[in-house]
Amino acid sequence: MTRNHRLEGLLRGLAPQVLAALVHRHGQFDACEDAVQEALADAVRQWPVEGVPENPRSWLLTAAGRSLVDGWRSESARRRREATAGALEPVVVADQDDTLVLLFLCCHPVLSPPSQLALTLRAVGGLTTAEIATAFLVPETTMAQRISRAKQRVRGARFALPSEAERPERLSVVLHVLYLMFNEGYTASSGPELGRADLTGEAIRLTRVLHRLLPGECEVAGLLALMLLTDARRAARADAAGAIVPLAEQRRDLWDTAMIAEGVALVERTLGTGPVGPYQLQAAIAAVHDEAATAQATDWPQILALYDVLAQIAPGPVVTLSRAVAFAEVHGPRSGLAVLGTLDEDDRMAHSHRLEAVRAHLLERAGDLVAAGESYSRAARMTASLPEQRYLTLCAARLRSRQ
Known part of the structure; x- marks a missing residue:
């Protein structure tokens, strides 16, 4: 692992802890996340030159807290918050990890399920807005607006674990x-890794x-x-x-x-x-x-039996896709293709390369090399993951060489 990857991993792990600590103290989710992003940017600039501090979490808390306070002390903010100016001083937050509380906050019932997922992936998972948009199959601008609205809606929510009833x-x-x-x-849904x-x-x-x-x-x-x-x-x-x-x-x-x-x-x-x-x-x-x-x-018969139960209690296209593979292992590739065919009119799979990739695999096993190669090529064009593109393209080329 390179030095940059180690630094990225360290910051990714610390970011939700720092955000949780700030939200616990100040409660303003949107402002706190902006402050954390500024602190992370400072760390990326300074740590490779000055070295990683002895306590990186405290360093980020201090930097983010200072950014937060500076924003609140701006001319427009001071007029709105004069009465509470004394509460805006940076504080030393207890050395505890409130990430789990932040996780439940992001899943607050005032948010719709898609907004809960998007906000948590952004604030706790550390995914970029572009990565989340890719996962949800929506434009990046749409996802940015969704996340921004979600942060506003949980701004005044209580920062605590939910009760047993909730x-x-x-x-x-x-x-x-x-x-x-x-x-x-x-x-990864996209990128070189x-x-x-x-x-x-x-x-x-x-x-x-x-x-x-x-x-x-x-x-x-x-x-x-x-x-x-x-x-x-x-x-x-x-x-x-x-x-x-x-x-x-x-x-x-x-x-x-x-x-x-x-x-x-x-x-x-x-x-x-x-x-x-x-x-x-x-x-x-x-x-x-x-x-x-x-x-x-x-033990493919056991796997198929488990998928049969899964399809009963949690039906969905991804389950059907995986069950088709197990069905093919037990009953043959043509039988698996028949199961797979039930997904052809499912709009939820329209933008996924996995349907074409599995179809290609089963067609190849069935001996239909021409159709399999075409499916591999289609799947390669549909994915944003470079390793998957390379793998699927090579599969298509391998089949063409055998024809």
Whole structure:
């Protein structure tokens, strides 16, 4: 990892902690985030030259607090806040991590679900507005307006964990946000890198915190298990040149056995102890993959059975897409293509390259190399991820050479 990547990772992890501390103290989400962004920009300019401070979190808190106060002391602000000027002095915030409280604040019920997701990915996940817009398939200007409105709406909200009565509604959104954060880190939606370990690491860290806070919540444990079992394969996902290696071709000796053991243990302790949810089922599917000594030893009938249950309790195009692959492994590629065909008229998949990529894979297995190559090429044109573009383009070229 380069020095710049280490600095970026450090700042990404600290940013939500600093924002949470400022919002806890001052309550004005929008102004606090602007101040944090200024402090991060100062750090990017100064730390490579002067060195990373001994306590980088305190440095950022001080810089952001100073920026916040300077803004409030401007001519127009002073007229509005003369009565509370004494409360605007920078303070030393207790050395505690309020990121989880910030996470629940971003999932406040005054916000619509899309705004909750967008604000959390921006404030806690550290994604840029452009990255979030790509994930939501909307223009960047639209996403910027959505995030700005969301910050205004939570400006006066109480900075505290929700009560037990409020928790179920808020928790489902929090879990979905963490899931999206992890997915964006594991397979970046755009850019030159296949994934972003800093983002997956932060999603896992926050989910661990949530699991410690709510040890009896089966879906929290399920999500943590899913993340661990998935991230355990990260070292084998690309070769030395950075090219994507499909799951079936990965070197399983590179998988993280400690993460797999922890994830499997979570699944075994959790599954069947309470209501079964989608994260538990996805974790169980990941566990079946990870416990197979070879790709050929994978228990596909068990995976398909789990997808059948998942499709009943949490139906959706992504589940259908994955189930089609499992169906093909059990019943043959033509049968899998028939399942996949049910998504052709689903508008939710219209902008996703994954439908074409899976179609190409199944067509190739069925022996239709011409149609498979065309699907690989279409999928390559639809993704903004450069590693995925290269992989899909190479797949198309490989098939053309065989015709």
